[in-house]
Amino acid sequence: MGPSCALPSPLNCSVSVSDWLSHLFTNTSLAYRLYARLDLTNLRHSLYLLSPYESAVPKWEEVPNYNIQVSAWWMLLVFVEFALLSLTGHSDRFALNDSMCSVFAGMLSQCFKFGGRAVAIFGYVWVWEHFRLIELPWDSPWTWLLCFLTQDLAYYLGHRAVHEFGFFWGFHTIHHSSEYYNFSTALRQAAIQDAGLAAYDILQAFLIPPSIFLVHRYFSEIFQFWMHTSLLGSLGPLGFVFNTPSHHRVHHGRNAYCIDRNFGGVLIIWDRMFRTFEAERKEEPPVYGLIRPERSFDQLWLQFHTLKELLCDKWRLKDEKGQKVFPKWTDKVKALFFPPGWFPGTKIRHFFHWTSLDDHTFGVPPVQMPVQKYDPSLSVWLKAYCLAHFLLLLCIFLHFEYDRAHLGYLDFTLKIAFFICTMQSFGAFFDKKKFAPFLEIFRSFGVLSYYITRTIIEHHKPQPNRIFIATLFVASAIVWVVVLLRHFVKKEAKAKVTAKDGKENRIIGNELRKDGMMEEKEEERKENTERRGGGERSKRDNCDCWI
Structure with missing residues (x-):
């Protein structure tokens, strides 16, 4: 840290270039933390x-955050998969905006976990302490193996519930919103999904010690990362017992035969037992995404709007004639708790404590070919800008995950606010929203204010990593201020040209009407206007040309 000083001025707190680089790349220790986790274990x-012996511990507080332990491998595998897809001519299987959106969702889901643990653990411990039926030994391999099965069954039930049990679908929608299928899609998790899965996890608390449950809760989630790839085909006999990428591709498809199929986590036997298994069809490969594509990269919208629709909007629907789709109060209640695709008159069957559609393909529209994926075009420099800030965000987030247990409440809250603001800013850029540059300027000045305030309050000389980040965000703010100024100058000049052309056209039009030549000259005028760039923009590009 160096000697402290009253004020961080260049005169009494100078930092040499060598010190700056040394602190920037070693003091943070992020590179070392990531490298240390890239091991075979x-x-x-x-x-x-x-094995049970290397993961079993007596107390749940002693269970490490295995998501953090394997995060370095996840990052590496995402980049390796992108490289392989590009080299094999399948670059259409991923997109920068979509992959960033998926990673953002993964970050947000981790931020919503208390202490990095599954939300269920708190209720689980309470049930275990007060209502357990038997106390199985935590260090027994048989307890470990039993929990492997119970956790996978609980995941099947919870996963199926967040698809079929009414508004619970809103807890899970974002995971299926990507129109691509790759490793980054595995990270596209719902921030509030644990609220939907918790009740089914807690069912194990009558038998399984909390520490063993938490170990399998982590690894059940971690294992499924490998399911999200199109590079692996059928795995042969393994697919009779275990979930495979082929099986899970069906689960993510929006083809009629794919809807509400293959809910398994590690094992696929539960789907075979409960008749929800469907094999991948070579003649009809899965088309990924939702039945009604979202067509947005707004993170908060993707996370929460379906929950709002199912809770507040569905039961108030009206048909083309203005008649209520759910006229009875019982129908309105059913709209909240019956499958998302249920409407009065739809055949259903009961499973566990909820209902399923008797025909899972009912009401599913055919996929329109060719598939038009939502991918608004961005300039190369804007893509580079977003990628640079994305990598910085990734570094800050990993620091946050490693050190979150030691952060104060204010620092913790401000960092989450920074993550959300960054996600929203990039989503606005990807959606080509008019307000995107203004949000980015606000974000830049917010980060700058945070680091300046921290430096002054702590009475230390500026840390090299803070200098680097502050400099980057100052430059970013300047870039967007200049871009906006240039845009407004061009817009003003264009408005003057348009006004002048309009006046001339009115005069010419009056003369041409007298001679009966209006139609021919009108076409010529339109062509001239389009050559000047004054033609109508497409709906997708309806956001001013600041990008």
Whole structure:
């Protein structure tokens, strides 16, 4: 840190270039933390290949955050998959905006976990302490193996519930919103999904010690990262027992045969037992995404709007004639708790404590070919800008995850606010919203204010990493101020040209009407206007040309 000083001025707190670089790349220790986790043990763990003896601990507080342990491998595998897809001519299987949106969702889902743990653990511990039926030994391999099965069954039930149990679908929608299928899609998790899964996890608390449950809760989630790839085909006999990328591709498809199929986590036997298994069809490959594509990269919208629609809007629907779709109060209640695709008269069947559609393909429209994916065009420099800030955000987030237990409430809250603001800013850029530059300027000045305030309050000389980040955000703010000024100058000049052309056209039009030549000259006028760039923009580009 160096000697402290009253004020961080260049005169009494100078930092040499060598010190700056040294602190920037070693003091943060992020590179070392990531490198240390790129070992075979963590790679093995990412495949659920571990023994009971190396993971069983007596207290749930002693269970490490295995998501953080394997995060370095996840990052590496995402980049390796992108490289392989590009080299094999399948670059259409990923997109920069979509992948960033998926990673943002993963970050947000981790921010919503208390202490990085599953929300269920708190209720789980309470049930275990007060209502357990038997106390199985935490260090027994048989307890570990039993929990492997119970956790996978609980995941099947919870996963199926967030698809079929009414408004619970709103807890999970974002995971299916991507129109691509790659490793980054695995990270596209719902921030509030644990609220939907918690009740089914807690069912194990009558038998399984909390520490063993939490171990399997982590690894059940981690294993499924490998399911989200199109590079692996059928895995042969393994697919009779285990979930595979082929099986999970069906789960993510919006083809009629794919809807509400293959809910399994690690094992696929539950789908076979409960008749929800469907094999991938070579003649009809899955088309990914939602039945009604979202066509947005707004993170908060993707996370929460479906929940709002199911809770507040669905039961108030009206048909083309203005008649209520759910006329009875009982129908309105059913609209909240019956499957999302249910309407009065739809055949259903009961499963566990909820209902399923008797025909899972009912009401599913055919996929329109060719598929038009939502991918608004962006300039190369804007893509580079977003990528640079995305990598910085990733570094800050990993620091946050490593050190969150030691952060104060204010610092914790401000960092989450920064993450959300960044996600929203990039989503606005990807959607080509008019307000995107203004949000980015606000974000830049917010970060700058935070680091200046921290430096002054702590009475230390400026830390090299803070100098680097502050400089980057000052430059970013300047860039967008200049871009906006240039845009407004061009817009003003264009308005003057348009006004002048309009006046001339009115005079010419009056003369041409007298001679009966209006139609021919009108076409010529339109062509001239389009050559000047004054033609109508497409709906997608209806956001001014600041990008």
